[in-house]
Amino acid sequence: MTTFIQSVVDGLGRGSTYALLALGISLIFGVMHLVNFAYAELITVGAYLAYYLSTEGLGWWVIAPAIVVAAVVASVGTELVAFRWVRNASPFTLLLTSFALERLSHALWAILVSPNKRSFAGPSWAFNTVEVGGIRFEVMDLVTIGVTAVVLTLTAFVFRRTLFGISVRAASEDFDAARLMGVRANRVIVRAFAYAGLLAGVAAVLILMRSPSAEPTLGADWLIKAVVAAVIGGLGSFTGAVVGGLTLGLAEVMLRGYLPEGVWERMTDAVVFVLIALLFIVRPQGLFTVRTAERV
Amino acid sequence: MKVLSSPVGRSAIAAAAFFVVLVVGALAYTSTGGSARDLLVQELLVNLVIVLGLQVFIGTTGILSFGHLAFAQIAAYGAALVAIPAASKATSLPDLPLGLGDVELGPFGATLVGIAVALLCGAFVGVAVARAGGLAATMITLAVLFVVDQAVKNWTELTRGAGGLSGVPRMTTDTWLWVTALGALLVANLFAETRLGRFAAATRDDEIAAPAIGIDHFWPRWAAWIVSIALVGAAGALRVQLVGSTNPEQYTLDIGVLLLAMLVIGGMRTVTGAFVGTLVITVGNEIFRQLGDDHGIVRLPELFLGAVLLAVMLIRPGGLLGDTDVRAWLSRLSRRRIPAAAASERAGDDGATPPRAPGDLAATGISVRFGGFRALEDAAVRVRPGEIVGLIGPNGAGKTTMFNVVTGIVPEQAGEVTLGEHDLTDDPPHRIARAGLARTFQNLRLFPTLPVRENVALAALSARRYRPQAPAVDVDVLLESSGLTGVAERPAATLDYGNQRRLELARAAALAPAYLLLDEPTSGMSDQESRAMVDHVRATARLVGAGVLVIDHDLAFITRICDHVVVLAEGRVLAEGTPAEVRADPAVAEAYLGRRESRAFLQSDRPL
Numbered sequence: 001m002t003t004f005i006q007s008v009v010d011g012l013g014r015g016s017t018y019a020l021l022a023l024g025i026s027l028i029f030g031v032m033h034l035v036n037f038a039y040a041e042l043i044t045v046g047a048y049l050a051y052y053l054s055t056e057g058l059g060w061w062v063i064a065p066a067i068v069v070a071a072v073v074a075s076v077g078t079e080l081v082a083f084r085w086v087r088n089a090s091p092f093t094l095l096l097t098s099f100a101l102e103r104l105s106h107a108l109w110a111i112l113v114s115p116n117k118r119s120f121a122g123p124s125w126a127f128n129t130v131e132v133g134g135i136r137f138e139v140m141d142l143v144t145i146g147v148t149a150v151v152l153t154l155t156a157f158v159f160r161r162t163l164f165g166i167s168v169r170a171a172s173e174d175f176d177a178a179r180l181m182g183v184r185a186n187r188v189i190v191r192a193f194a195y196a197g198l199l200a201g202v203a204a205v206l207i208l209m210r211s212p213s214a215e216p217t218l219g220a221d222w223l224i225k226a227v228v229a230a231v232i233g234g235l236g237s238f239t240g241a242v243v244g245g246l247t248l249g250l251a252e253v254m255l256r257g258y259l260p261e262g263v264w265e266r267m268t269d270a271v272v273f274v275l276i277a278l279l280f281i282v283r284p285q286g287l288f289t290v291r292t293a294e295r296v
Numbered sequence: 297m298k299v300l301s302s303p304v305g306r307s308a309i310a311a312a313a314f315f316v317v318l319v320v321g322a323l324a325y326t327s328t329g330g331s332a333r334d335l336l337v338q339e340l341l342v343n344l345v346i347v348l349g350l351q352v353f354i355g356t357t358g359i360l361s362f363g364h365l366a367f368a369q370i371a372a373y374g375a376a377l378v379a380i381p382a383a384s385k386a387t388s389l390p391d392l393p394l395g396l397g398d399v400e401l402g403p404f405g406a407t408l409v410g411i412a413v414a415l416l417c418g419a420f421v422g423v424a425v426a427r428a429g430g431l432a433a434t435m436i437t438l439a440v441l442f443v444v445d446q447a448v449k450n451w452t453e454l455t456r457g458a459g460g461l462s463g464v465p466r467m468t469t470d471t472w473l474w475v476t477a478l479g480a481l482l483v484a485n486l487f488a489e490t491r492l493g494r495f496a497a498a499t500r501d502d503e504i505a506a507p508a509i510g511i512d513h514f515w516p517r518w519a520a521w522i523v524s525i526a527l528v529g530a531a532g533a534l535r536v537q538l539v540g541s542t543n544p545e546q547y548t549l550d551i552g553v554l555l556l557a558m559l560v561i562g563g564m565r566t567v568t569g570a571f572v573g574t575l576v577i578t579v580g581n582e583i584f585r586q587l588g589d590d591h592g593i594v595r596l597p598e599l600f601l602g603a604v605l606l607a608v609m610l611i612r613p614g615g616l617l618g619d620t621d622v623r624a625w626l627s628r629l630s631r632r633r634i635p636a637a638a639a640s641e642r643a644g645d646d647g648a649t650p651p652r653a654p655g656d657l658a659a660t661g662i663s664v665r666f667g668g669f670r671a672l673e674d675a676a677v678r679v680r681p682g683e684i685v686g687l688i689g690p691n692g693a694g695k696t697t698m699f700n701v702v703t704g705i706v707p708e709q710a711g712e713v714t715l716g717e718h719d720l721t722d723d724p725p726h727r728i729a730r731a732g733l734a735r736t737f738q739n740l741r742l743f744p745t746l747p748v749r750e751n752v753a754l755a756a757l758s759a760r761r762y763r764p765q766a767p768a769v770d771v772d773v774l775l776e777s778s779g780l781t782g783v784a785e786r787p788a789a790t791l792d793y794g795n796q797r798r799l800e801l802a803r804a805a806a807l808a809p810a811y812l813l814l815d816e817p818t819s820g821m822s823d824q825e826s827r828a829m830v831d832h833v834r835a836t837a838r839l840v841g842a843g844v845l846v847i848d849h850d851l852a853f854i855t856r857i858c859d860h861v862v863v864l865a866e867g868r869v870l871a872e873g874t875p876a877e878v879r880a881d882p883a884v885a886e887a888y889l890g891r892r893e894s895r896a897f898l899q900s901d902r903p904l
Contacts, residue, residue: 035431085610091431092360093613096560099553100609103602110595216595220549224438231435270446273439280439281424284432 002135007257008250013141015249016148020203021226022233022241023155024196030172030236031192032087034094035227038078038101040219042071042197044109046204047214054120060209067208068201075197079190087189102219109216122212144206151202152242158195159238168192172236228276233287240288251275300630303489310623311481314571318344318477321575338470340578341477342535344571347558348484349527351570353520354559356493358500359429362552363421363437366444367414367525368532369547373448375410375533376461376542379403384463391453403467403537410533411526418525426517429503441549448544460543467537476534480527484567485623491757492519497565498754501743507725508703508735509807510758554581557605563615565745568622573615580604619745619787628785649767649841651682653732653810655716657843659702662711664694664867671697672708673867677845679811684837684844686854686875689864690887695847696738698864699813702845703735704728715810730762732810734842736800736817744789748780748799751788755806766808769840777835778802793820798832805836812837814846818853830856855879863887 021040028036046067053063078101086097128139159165167188170178179185207222229248233240256268279287299305318341326333346368354361377392378401385397401409421440425433448455455461467473487493496516498506506513536542558577563569581597588596608616657679664672672694679685687695700706702713704725712721720728734755743751753771760768775781778798783791788799797817804812817833818826830853837844848854854861855875862872865887871878878884885894 082606082610086613089609089613092358093609095360096556096605097609099556100602100606103553103598104606105602107595107599107602111593111599115594224442224549228435228438231431235431266450267446270443270450273442273446277424277436277439277443280428280432280436284428284430 005135007253009137009141011250011253013144015246016144017203017206018225018229018248019242019245020148020199021222022229022245024199025226025230026235026241027192027196031168031189033091037098040223041102041105042074042200043204043207043222044219045074046071047208047218050208051118051120051214060123064205067205071201071204072194072197075193076190079193106216115216117213117215119213122209126209140210164191234285237288300626306623306626307482307485307489309626310485313622314481315478336582338538341473342531343578344477344574345480345531346528346555347570347574348480349524350559351567352484352487353524355564356496356520357517360434361437363440364528365547365552366441367418368528369444370417371410371414371529371532372536372542373455374413375406376464376536378409379406379464407533411529414525414529422518422521425521426514429513445544458544460541462541464536464540466540473534476530487523492516494754496520498743501745502741505741508729509755510726510729510762512726557601560615561608563617565619566621568620569615569617572617648838651841653681653843656680657715657811659713660711662701663709664697664701665709670867675869677862679843679845682843683859684857686858686861687845687847688854688861693864694867695864696815699815703733733813734804734807734809735813736804736815738815740796740800742788742796742800745787747785748788749784751799752802752806755803759808763808769806769808774802774806794825801836805840808840809842811843811845816848818848818850826850826853
């Protein structure tokens, strides 16, 4: 029982990070049908900034907000420099545009800094453990879950109650109709990118506190998991992204714990992806169906 | 010129042309340098075969796949495991399962085994991919890439993990690679000419319009997938035997993106685009690698790739060449030889086909709800063979929903749709089209990147295949009578609005349907054009012997063309009868004009 609860917390910790990133991907997909493969590069931006600030001797109280700000700025930057100009293109073109940005990001960090990993100091308390009711938890897991819970609650509030959130939801359902109702396309898309940047920034802080290092391809692994989580939930569905992220995190940790030893245990990731493929065969639209406005 | 009129001839000439470019280029390049240059040529050929494989699937179906490299990898490991001498396997791979330890095949056998294993795995995955389509299909291929990667890295008894396999007997010459490259060029060109290849392009251009002319998504996609896996597998199996070793690093997502970039930079929809893209990126990559080496800059090729891809997407998202294609050009060249008079002469000989529907088209008791909104409530409409029936009503009355129910796009909660004895209620759209219902769409759904002629020819091809009992429709005659002969070779998207409407009608007619369902054929047309449309719709329907069910807001048009009119309001049938009867019906006038206006209207002689 104890190990079970520990695995659940572990899985939720992982899953929360996926959920934050999946939400960002889903949000951008909602407003412009872009599956943003450059999205996790925002984590890399945060990582190099953290590395720089850390070598300057600054503490995490400065580094953490700086990472979030950098992610927001970079996210809006990609919109202004690239995505704005292909906004009405096919999803295929949009996807490849984001791939091009991802490639450029990898290459630029390798050329400007170094292709090798640069490590720095994480917060000293990250790997402390606390005991609650006889079960040991890592502080970092609890912080991750807590921060994610706060951010998700805030996001739920923003999307239900603020004008920005409501325009984003309207734009996700039917962009043309939303424009006719007075939603400004540029403004809502830029703000959606900014919010997605905020989510990636928070995720980056949580990821970097746990493993404080920067390398050009840092974003790649997170990206795939985040995209998969977003698609599991159903792209464009906010609840779906959160459920998808948490499910993926739990599935990884649980399978690792319970698959028989030997080849199977080593292939946890493979098993997770087989399950995901099966899901898409049964429900191509993901767990949560998103209404689309395509008229016949 | 006879060669050009056969698909095989055209494809062979196109393939030969590319091949000559390759041979001349390679000779010129290698004659001046050392063995390093041979390696680049080798790499170029392997890339070319893979990219042609990608073109066959991604280019024709429009479904993005990350998984193809996984099958190249499966083929490579498959070929390696049966090619490595038994003696060396005994020491390096002592725990090989399935008795593979004793197998020892020559290069030809090993290549075939590699391709076969890839095809076997690919056939199953292909079913899932073809069924899912769209983004879900892309995600399945992504999952496949990771599953295979993990399996190769961790099933060490078979693969030796991350270190990879080595000691594969090496081919001494590139002959087989050249042969394969030529074969791949031929296959890719030829596939675009086959029925399934053309149908696949239709599903890519419009997922909803393709079933509306009887094309099932599944088989064209699956066929494209299988052909592409065979090509990619051949490249993988050959490469491992040329290099002598293989490891998981050769088949990562990064490499996959590189190959994808080759496909899209030239123009993914054509073989010519794939060919040019492969050349540009492979050569550019090599130039920047050397530049980087000379100046001590790592990852310069990656920067080049990102920059080129970004630039092409921003400036020319269709690729550098767009839809320019050698084979398509040859095909146009062959058609230009047909005297222009022929078509109009053929059109001259009577043309009319007697109505030959297997019975009435009848939708009865149809109810549809969208959430709480009742789009249709116990509505019904019937068309008799050769008859022209109008479906009218205020906006939101449920007219288009009725069309969507009849053609299988929207499921009904109650009611049934029959064509003569044939119950169409639960059939999917492509079966309904094959049964003899062809439709147009309110918002125009052409195959935008395909030539005007191909839009019509696809429907005629589908009719020949799936409606053998229907009369053969002459594509040229239809184009001529629709006034589209002059623009027949242009992409459909470049036509003006009126021509697009006429093209959509011609495409529907080319299916030789029992009934044509036309959703607002005159929308956006001037009075004059809409008057001309009356004769045009009549003539077209008579040409193929079809009855017509037509929705329109232009009541003058409806009055002129229809034998019978059904009025829908708020999802129910409000009235029906001849145009004159309907015009005189107070309930109809009220639904359109409101109570006060309707009284004045009924006393006047204005048309509705």
